[in-house]
Amino acid sequence: MIENAFVWRYAAVQFLGYIFQIFPVVLLLFAPFPENAFRWSKNKLVSAFSVCLLAVIGITVGKLSADYMRGESYEHLLVWGNMVFAAIWVVGTAVYFLSLKGDNRRGSLVCYFTAMQYGVFIYTLSEIAVKFIHLESYETMPPYTVAADIVYGAAFLLAFPLIYHFVRKYSFPGIRRLSSKSRIFISACLVMLFLLYVAALTLEMSIPVDRRYVLSNIYLSLWLICMLLSNGFVYAIYFFVLHVESEKEMMDIQIATYDIQCQSMMAKIQEEKKMHHNMRHHFRTLISLTENGEYDAVKAYLQKYLKEWEELRAGQISDNPQFNTILGYYVSQAEQKQIKVITDIEMKAYYPLDMMDMTVLLGNAMENALEACERAGASEPFISISIRQKKQMLLIKIENSCEDSSLAEDETRHLPKSSKKGRISGYGISSMQNIARRYQGELDFFKDGTTFILRIVLNIPDNER
Numbered sequence: 507m508i509e510n511a512f513v514w515r516y517a518a519v520q521f522l523g524y525i526f527q528i529f530p531v532v533l534l535l536f537a538p539f540p541e542n543a544f545r546w547s548k549n550k551l552v553s554a555f556s557v558c559l560l561a562v563i564g565i566t567v568g569k570l571s572a573d574y575m576r577g578e579s580y581e582h583l584l585v586w587g588n589m590v591f592a593a594i595w596v597v598g599t600a601v602y603f604l605s606l607k608g609d610n611r612r613g614s615l616v617c618y619f620t621a622m623q624y625g626v627f628i629y630t631l632s633e634i635a636v637k638f639i640h641l642e643s644y645e646t647m648p649p650y651t652v653a654a655d656i657v658y659g660a661a662f663l664l665a666f667p668l669i670y671h672f673v674r675k676y677s678f679p680g681i682r683r684l685s686s687k688s689r690i691f692i693s694a695c696l697v698m699l700f701l702l703y704v705a706a707l708t709l710e711m712s713i714p715v716d717r718r719y720v721l722s723n724i725y726l727s728l729w730l731i732c733m734l735l736s737n738g739f740v741y742a743i744y745f746f747v748l749h750v751e752s753e754k755e756m757m758d759i760q761i762a763t764y765d766i767q768c769q770s771m772m773a774k775i776q777e778e779k780k781m782h783h784n785m786r787h788h789f790r791t792l793i794s795l796t797e798n799g800e801y802d803a804v805k806a807y808l809q810k811y812l813k814e815w816e817e818l819r820a821g822q823i824s825d826n827p828q829f830n831t832i833l834g835y836y837v838s839q840a841e842q843k844q845i846k847v848i849t850d851i852e853m854k855a856y857y858p859l860d861m862m863d864m865t866v867l868l869g870n871a872m873e874n875a876l877e878a879c880e881r882a883g884a885s886e887p888f889i890s891i892s893i894r895q896k897k898q899m900l901l902i903k904i905e906n907s908c909e910d911s912s913l914a915e916d917e918t919r920h921l922p923k924s925s926k927k928g929r930i931s932g933y934g935i936s937s938m939q940n941i942a943r944r945y946q947g948e949l950d951f952f953k954d955g956t957t958f959i960l961r962i963v964l965n966i967p968d969n970e971r
Contacts, residue, residue, distance in 0.1 A: 528591075530666050534624055538674055615697070639653040788807075849892075850890070874960075945965050
């Protein structure tokens with residue numbers, strides 16, 4: 507039998523080992539995703555995950571401590587500890603992927619293996635550490651040793667915050683911007699990289715060398731360090747590419763926004779020029795009528811001009827300059843293509859909504875609607891735009907003519923994208939859904955015969971004037 511003091515030390519070492527190895531990986535798994543990416547509340551899910559893990563770890567440490575007290579062999583403790591770790595990994599992985607909503611599973615494999623790489627990273631560091639840190643009787647404490655706990659704790663304090671920041675900022679948002687082929691390719695590469703790394707680590711542990719010799723430990727450690735650096739460089743390149751892609755997308759969106767604003771401004775300038783030109787004719791006519799004493803004709807002429815002016819004002823899309831700029835461009839495009847546009851918009855002059863977000867959201871919707879009308883071949887193609895504010899929500903509904911065919915299975919998850927290289931249509935449904943989520947909203951779409959219906963709900967930010 508082993509003294510109680512040693513048993514308590516053993517239990518503490520094992521408990522800290524499980525905590526420092528498993529919990530950072532759990533946090534990395536959930537970090538990249540927004541609150542509404544899961545079937546249940548993200549905070550509640552992480553809390554439930556943590557409570558279950560603590561319970562399993564507590565029971566496991568109790569079992570291992572009892573076996574340790576009875577003097578069970580090193581191999582027995584190691585096998586039991588590893589079996590529990592493997593069971594946590596398998597069950598946790600299943601729960602993690604099942605808890606994600608269908609649309610958010612795209613790219614989740616990349617986030618998963620990024621988190622797994624952190625686990626392998628700290629395990630490799632611990633393998634290097636135990637070759638050189640000797641703490642007498644504490645060396646015989648499987649599955650975790652004091653040296654391993656020190657490495658795990660140091661990694662959690664020093665490396666984890668940086669990795670957490672990068673994963674949260676770039677991993678999932680960056681993956682969502684990529685095409686399906688790119689996501690599959692990156693996912694396959696990371697899976698292979700992970701498996702090759704684990705295989706190399708397993709081979710290192712199986713090499714029959716006398717670990718009492720410092721030179722052997724140095725060579726093996728250099729091998730492990732080279733593996734770590736290779737992995738690190740791969741992930742550094744990956745995150746750099748995502749960052750570049752993100753900046754490129756933002757630049758493209760800015761260009762699209764400025765292009766639409768420029769087109770709208772040019773149209774207004776031409777309108778102003780036409781109005782000034784017409785004003786000269788109007789004044790000449792009024793002067794001529796006045797000189798001839800035809801005051802009834804002057805009155806009738808002014809009434810007619812006022813009526814035309816009111817009709818022109820009535821033709822304004824909305825009282826919101828931001829939405830006028832975006833929608834006005836596409837409405838003029840529709841009118842040029844003989845597509846009837848129906849607007850029913852009641853909104854205030856200002857909302858704290860980002861111009862680029864609204865350009866991507868409405869621009870994609872309108873470009874898709876325009877092309878659908880062209881493909882439909884209807885005798886009277888139409889686009890209907892309805893925007894309303896209801897409490898703190900902005901409700902947007904866009905209907906348009908389309909071909910009389912049911913949505914394919916894939917189209918029920920992805921909004922049909924414009925086949926043309928339009929200003930912003932290349933970003934498609936993923937960008938639109940991301941923007942809707944950014945405003946804690948929703949986006950859905952469906953077909954009703956020859957009418958395609960897109961509905962968007964946006965929560966108006968609190969900093970509204």
